[in-house]
Amino acid sequence: MFSSLSLLWSTRKRILLAIGASLSGVVLAFLLLTFLAGQENNASNWKPASVAAPSTLVSQAIEQNYQDAGEKLDINRVRVLPINSKGDKLYIFDFNTPSLCGIGGCLYVVYTESGTPVLRLLLQPRLPKGVPLFTVAGNDKTQSGYPCLVVAQTINPNDNTTENNQSKTELLSKSLYCYSGSGFARFNSHVTELSRKG
Structure with a gap:
């Protein structure tokens, strides 16, 4: 029981880390595009x-x-x-x-x-x-x-x-x-x- 909870928590942790990394990439891309648009404008x-x-x-x-x-x-x-x-x-x-x-x-x-x-x-x-x-x-x-x-x-x-x-x-x-x-x-x-x- 304890090992299955640990495995479930580990899987959720990986999913949360993947979502966090994806969101960070999106935010970084948005900031870069905003900066470039400001330069062009x-x-x-x-x-x-x-x-x-x-x-x-x-x-x-x-x-x-x-x-x-x-x-x-x-x-x-x-x-x-x-x-x-x-x-x-x-x-x-x-x-x-x-x-x-x-x-x-x-x-x-x-x-x-x-x-x-x-x-x-x-x-x-x-x-x-x-x-x-x-x-x-x-x-x-x-x-x-x-x-x-x-x-x-x-x-x-x-x-x-x-x-x-x-x-x-x-x-x-x-x-x-x-x-x-x-x-x-x-x-x-x-x-x-x-x-x-x-």
Whole structure:
């Protein structure tokens, strides 16, 4: 009787150990996938246009957006952020030239791999440390095979100092842009407060 109970307990113990090991493997795989998805979603890997996008697309983007008769745009200054998608790959162009910047910000254009411009924005490129200008929204946020994009911008309210003038408040806006048939459109936006000593 005692040996059969011992054998039964030993069998249950092995089953519990096997279940525990399986669950540990599943949890480890989930954590790894979450980490990799977070890495992919952090769209901060700008690269030189000459290596990040097809040369015909780079030429087209420069021709369509940079029209300064006095000076030719140096292709080595243009940066591109490639974004993988289920449809055409997306390429975000940063022309990185004062000629395409103004009071409203600098021009950023998103093209599909087939050469269709799908989003044009004037953005302020300076953001708080660790905040990327463009981020790919979660895997569940796609439209027509294209991932939605989150665009970050700082907002400086007119009255951004406290009574003792020791800290300044900045607002961080994050807007969600999703493909809407012929291009990307803003779907929503939310604002958070950033406090800075200064």
